[in-house]
Amino acid sequence: MEETNALIEQRKAKLAALRARGIDPFANKFTPSETIGEARARYAEGRPVALAGRITAHRDMGKSMFVDIKDTTGRLQVYAQKNVLGDEGFEIFKHLDLGDFIGVQGTLFTTRTGEMTVKLESFTILAKALRPPPAKWHGLADTEIRYRQRYLDLMASDEVREVFLKRSAIVREIREFLHSRGFVEVETPMMQSIPGGAAAQPFVTYHNALGCNFYLRIALELYLKRLLVGGMDRVFELGRNFRNEGISRRHNPEFTMLEAYQAYGDYETMMELTQSMICHVAQKVLGTLRIEHRDAEGKVIRTIDLTPPWRRVKYKDLICEKAGPDWFQITPAQRRERAQALGAEIGPDYEDFEVTGAVFEKLIEPTLIQPTFVTHLLKELVPLAKLSPEDRDCVEVFELCINGQEIAPAYTEQNDPLEQRERLEHQAGGEQQKLDEDFLVALEHGMPPAGGMGMGIDRLCMMLLGQESIRDVILFPQLKPKTD
Structure with a gap:
């Protein structure tokens, strides 16, 4: 000093x-x-x-x-x-x-x-x-300084700066691709009176002039669907979401999401859109569909091949492969016991579908390195999606997993206002104040059948740019303020 x-x-x-x-x-x-x-x-x-x-x-x-x-x-x-x-x-x-x-x-x-x-x-x-x-022009070793004083990180490392220049190019190409498909970019409120579209803990703020609480949005979904009701048939938004939850190498409280909705489409439509868009972006920005991830010494530790078509597999089939072919025939108590024996972390208040979800998230998802569309999730997991006609316990949904993490969920959107109300009420646990009545009223005016897709831009960049931590693709990740 x-x-x-x-x-x-x-x-x-x-x-x-x-x-x-x-x-x-x-x-x-x-x-x-x-x-x-x-x-x-x-x-x-x-x-x-x-x-x-x-x-x-x-x-x-x-x-x-x-x-x-x-x-x-x-x-x-x-x-x-x-x-x-x-x-x-x-x-x-x-x-x-x-x-x-x-x-x-x-x-x-x-x-x-x-x-x-x-x-x-x-x-x-x-x-x-x-x-x-910085003393070291070829990269800072102190991660605290790298994240807290990102400008020094950018000064010290051409490689770090290149990551963020490529991130900008990725976002630009996503916009170009969607515009070429006839989508219109829109902006929806970041402060909402009722946080909806996902199950997550929101950040709370207070509006002095209106005299009431508002919440930083946890998802873009419900306002974009209002636009489908209004006659905007293809819309997307690239923007920030906020979730007052944990921080890890895959989670940041403030993160960037893409959501896109297409009238007269379904989850299959969004599957094609998602695959085509990611391949387009990789080819344009990186010039290849083979993505190499390297360790600190530069040794290749995995190669992700984005060449289509990508694997499709049903959620239940993956669960049965991992947890036993009789998983959905045994009792909830037996499922809980078996999940714990397999090594899944099960909370004391987990519902039965959450026990199955923990098996997938902890034991299966991390193994899905190559692009995989996991389809037909349990209906309790996605209350805003349509039921599958071939299995009424499931919904027409996919989760795209690459590099051992979810990159993009998508579904055939629920447009039946009565069915939607019933499922949102179940999710809210009977607490009426948690229901977005304005959204439900909008559905009652009629929403066309549609497919919708959400994509975590930070996780997409991690995968495409070979980064192992979300903090390495966010210029200014959240950190606890310095006290000295």
Whole structure:
């Protein structure tokens, strides 16, 4: 800490010295002619350029200096000479620090070692970094610093920055794909008087002017279905959901969801949409359908093959494979006993369908590495879906599992208002205040048959980008505030 404070004081002294010379870095302006990446791509010996970036390396050769500057698109070497800049200009240049931002003007050339370089003619200081950059430019080892001060993580690691640039590209391609299919992007309320569309613990806030509680949404579903009622036949929303629950490598309290609804479709329609969209995104952003996940040493630990068609298997069949072919014939008490013997964590208040759900979530889902559509879930698990005509204990639903976790659920949407009310009442346990009456009234006006799909964007990015923790695909994950 003392060493850091001393470095900060040295940099502040350099800033004061610059200002004493009439140079205020923070007041200067500079307009680059292009990005560094574009300069490299359009290289021509002697071509003049004006570039800007952060200094990431410098080498003092006495009467000349080399520095590296970097922007989002890449890195480029700059060659500064005393006889070009003059005594004062060269002296100022020599006192620039790692982390400072500069604008440079000069011409492109290639050094004897083959390094593409700018021969500096003039420079402008654009920002003085008062704190030194991370000690390790090739990645921060301290995960606490990485997540709490993500800007340092991005400065230190090209690989980390590339993950987030690719995440942006993934979201862009999802939008492009849905637009090409005729979907309309919409926005629905993040603050809701009744949190619905999922079974989750909401965050509560208070609206002073209206004098009542509101809840940060836990799902997008019920408002998007209102739009189907209103005649918008294909809609989607990409937005944040909030759940006041645990934090793990697969869960963050604030996360990004895609939900899409298509009138006159069903769960089969959404299966095709989901498979086609993920393959489109992978091909566009990554250029491949084979996704390699590597360990810290770079060794491939698994390869996910997205080549269609993807496996389809019924929920009950997977349960019976794992827990015994007689699972659905034995008593609830026997199911509970067997689930515990298999190693599933069973809460004391679990209902029978939740015991079966725990077997799937804890013992089966983590083994589904290759893309798998798990279909026909138990009706109690998805109260907003239509019953399956071939098995009235199940609903027309799929959960897409890849890389051992659920990526996207989808279903044939329930549009019978009477059946929907009955099932939501059962879910609410008879508590009327938990029912979204406005949604039920909307259904009574008539909603077309439809398919709906939700996709966890963070988990999709984890899978596509080979990341093992959700925190590595969220720029600013939730952390407990520092107390010191």
